[in-house]
Every structure is written in structure tokens, then in C-alpha cells.
Amino acid sequence: MIMKKGYFGDFGGQFIPELLMPPLLELEEAMETILPSEEFQTRFINMLKENVGRPSAITYCPNLSKDLGLDLWLKREDLNHSGAHKINNTLGQGLLAKMMGKDVLLAETGAGMHGVATTVAAAMLDMKALIYMGATDIVRQAPNVGRMKLMGAEIVSVESGTKTLKDAINGALRRWLSDQETTHYCFGTAAGPHPFPTLVREFQQIISREARQQFMDRNDGNLPDMVVACVGGGSNAIGMFHHFIPDASVRLVGVEAAGTGEPGCDNSAPLNIGSDGILHGMKTKLLQTDEGQILPSHSVAPGLDYPGVGPEHAHLHATGRADYVTINDSQAINAFKVLSRREGIIPALESSHAVAYAIENKDKLQGKSVFICLSGRGDKDLGILDQIL
């Protein structure tokens, strides 16, 4: 089968106004010329080491493993500078944009983690950060707004639509239309129009490149039985899956957010209950009405709160190479508390969905080695938890 440019099987593409094609083509060219250059690679690897603190550790969880009757391992992206995997991508795109001659890093953010990571990259690279954030998210993620402002970001409040992540993306795309000459759109997840799904995966695949080797070093060269990651847009998951995809013995599990969990509730699980459609430049699985209007999503984890998903996940779902399951808000909150209490690690509510999968399915996983991507730390979520508990 001949693959069309920017497609993963039936999913992906470039469904974007013609006026955005020139900057996308410019970005594709930079991926072919600047990205592989020695200058880029040297600077990027150095930044990941000196500024992010890579390689990130892997951690065996002795207490929880005993409780659950399985071997639980974590890939610690929460230990990265700024507290999540997002910075792998923003430093990569930031440096690429800098070398392309751009002055401004434009980004959307939902929970604020990608906004913070973009602002860090902009500050480091002496660029300007311009962050689009839904008005609703600005209120519920106030600490991250404060961090971004402290590091010099200009924050634009998006008042249209549902005033959350999908509307922040709409706003950022509109801004990019008019500012494309000076501005790079630093897209936050492995989704959107080609080349973003490939570009973001390129910067996040370091997670599994490290994790696979680290796991084998600690386990006499054996691979894990299962690799688990939460999926919103899907960037930490595609980063965690990438180098395990050829390992047929390793089961890959992506965890979507089921929202509050009762039938028919708003959720963020397009792979499980969505249908094929086109949004934000890509053909993928979407939460939508029969008429093709996009439905509001919900998750207690703001970083998973998105009605679409990256096209490569839609493809891995269609081919069956990865399984996609759901975890609801209360199961995730339970995992948040359990990991904190039993291992002294406070996970992000997003990553808690992945941890919850192991807890909820412990009976089926007896004696197995389960390797979870802990994509971010949970300090940011204490405010949300205070409201719920």
C-alpha cells in the first residue's frame, strides 16, 4: 500500500486552510535539513542533558508491586525539568524554530503544562512565548498561569466555544495564520496536521529509547510484558510506545479518560467510543455528533481533556498493535493517592490513569512486568484534589 504523505494508515493528513500550508511546508523542509544537522543534534542532546536532566530514571515500585502481585516499573518523565514529558518536545521545536529564524514560540495549552514547557524553552532560547489558553482553564489552572507569567510568557485568554483546550488550539491556529513569518506554532502533542504528529513523536521517542534499554539493563536483557501510558492527544504514549512497537511480545496499552464514568457522560475517549472525522488538521477518531459537530470532552485530568487523538494512535488502534482502554475519574484519583502513599511519588492526574490501569486489572496481571510511563508530577493537581476530596 502506498502511504500518502503524512498518513498513518487511514489517519493523519493536512486538513488545514491553504494559508497555513506555506508554514507547514517550511517546517517539513526544516525537519529534513536542520533537524538531522550536527549543529542541531549536538545542541539538542546537550540541552536534554544539562537543562532537562535526561536520561530520566526508571523506578521499581517494591511496595505497590507486592500489594498488586506484579512487577511495577515507572519511567520517570515527572523528574524532567518543569515536571513532565512536554519539555522534550518544546525544546526540540524551540531549537528548530530558532534555527529557522523565528522569534516567537506560539502554543496552546489546556492544563498549562505545555504552556509552561514552551515558556521554559522560549526563555532558554531567548525567544518570546505567546500562549493561548481557554478562559475556563486559566481559572482552574491558576498556578501554571503564574509560572508562565513569571518566566515571561504573554497569555491570551480564549473566550470562544467551550473555552478549553480545543478552543485554545483554534485560537492559536488563527494567530499562526497572521503571524506565520515570525512565529513558530509549537504544537503540544503528537496530533494536528502533518508534520506535527511525526515531529512531536521524533522529540518524544527518546522516552522509549531510554526506557527499553534501562529496563533490559535491570532485567537480564528481558523486555517488559506490558507497556502502559495515558492518552489524551497522545504524545507521552507515542514516545513510550515507539521503540517497543517492533517487540511483538510487548503488549502496548493506551489509557483514555472515561470522565465520571456513567454511561453517556462527557469523556475523553475518542478511540473507545468516537468515530472517524476531521479536526485540527487531521483525520482521526473524534467525539462528535452524527452531524459532525465536535462534542465537549471531560476528564478530571485537564491534560487528557480533548475530543480527538493523535492519528498514529488511531492507526495503532485500527491495526490492533496497541490496545486502548478507559479509566474513570474516581479510579484515577484512587491511583493518585495509592502511588503517593505506597511509593512516595505524587503522579499527575493524567499519569494516574495509567497507574490505575495496573491497579484495576491486577488480577489479570499477576506475575507480569508492567512498565508505566509516569508522564508528569502531580503537584499541579493538588488544587483539583482539594476541591474533590
Next chain:
Amino acid sequence: MNSMQIKIEEATKQGKVGLIPFLPAGFPNREQFWKELEELDNAGAAVIEIGMPFSDPVADGPVVEKASLKCLDDGIDLAWIFDGLRKRKGQFKAALLLMGYLNPVYQYGLDTFAADCEEAGVSGLIVADLPYEESGFVKDALAPHGVSLVPLVGLNTSKERMKMYADGASGFCYFVSVLGTTGQRESLPARIKEKLVEAGEVFDIPIALGFGIKHPDQLTQFAGLMDAAVFGSALILHIQSGKSSAEFMEPWK
């Protein structure tokens, strides 16, 4: 020849600019919408562009977005649009054009959509989020029903890309006058002129200028370089202020 081209050329042959007013379907409300369409038609519109509502209209500015989202809340969908047009088939002197985003059309089913366009007397379609690279399957579905996919080009479209769009294009070419979203602007960028010249060399169909147009005075500088003008946000604001479509069209005649 596509009827949009015929209607625009009728205007240009009389030394006029072809007028292409845009209204979101169901604006300002279900009943009034059809009256506004009638008024625009009687006031000499060459093509009437009808917006199909979408929840996430990334190419639209605040005026069009707000108006379209209200129509969406009112329950306007493609079935309502086609139903209303079928009932009024043959009543419009102007050619009819639908504008929107790909997903609602995709969910409706492209083949059904194309057949319903033909049946309802619609001659063209603009899809804001469909660049040349992805447009093949849409053109293939529209062609058997005589419906044109109107190409959108702009200030940052290279001559090479214009040529890609021009190959096999019919109806007219929509030239986007600003790098940005829809919405009226006081002044238009200076680069428009040279890019319009380029577009004129590449396309053998009429060229319509759109995005940011609020008054005919803005267009005198482009005389001879364009054949038609699209206006949406300014017309919407005009109607929202309680005035009539006919009154808006007056200075354009």
C-alpha cells in the same frame, strides 16, 4: 460552464464587480434568513454564499464565528439547508455556493452531499480546511454532479501552488486578501496588487477578492485585477444593527 462563472461574467461585462454576499445559514434566524437571501438576490448578487455551521471554525474571525455558533445552537444543519433550498429551487437569479469545514460534509457523506447540492441548485462548495493535497476525493465526489470546488489562494500562495489549484478549476478563484481570518478591516495589505496580477496570469476563471472587505471604495485600487468581491462580516454586522440587506447592497451596485 459553471453558473457561478456565468453570473460573475454577466456583471463584469456590464463593467461591474460581481457581488458575493455571505451569510451563515439560519442567520439572523430561521425565517428571516430566507428573506435576507431573497433581498440579496433582488439587489443583484451574482453568487450567494451560504455558511454551513461548524463547532470549530478556525478560518473565521469573531463576527462570523459568533453568528455561526448561534445558528448551530438553533439547530441549523445540512438537512435544514438543503430542505430550504429545494423548496426554493429556481427562485434565485444568483448562483448558490455553500461554504464550511470538511467534517460536517464528511459525516453527511460526500456522495450524498454532492447529489443533494445538484438537486437543491447549489453550484459550488468552499471548504476552508481543505488544501490542494487533500482535495482529490472531494473533487471526485462533486464532479459528476456539476458542483465546483472553489479554490482558495492568498498572499502567501506561491505561483507554483496557484498553478496546482488552477488545473481543472471551475466557478471562480477565491483570493484571500489578508493573512488571517475573516472579518472587516480598514485597510488592505499593499502586496495584494502584485499577487492579484500573478493570480490573473495563472487562473482562466474569474477572481473574487474576500476577507476584510467592508466598502466598495476599498476595491477601486484593484480595478481590472479582480472580477468579484465577497463580503460577510460587514454584512452580518449591518443586519445585526437592524438594517436591511438591500440597504447594504446599495453602494455596491
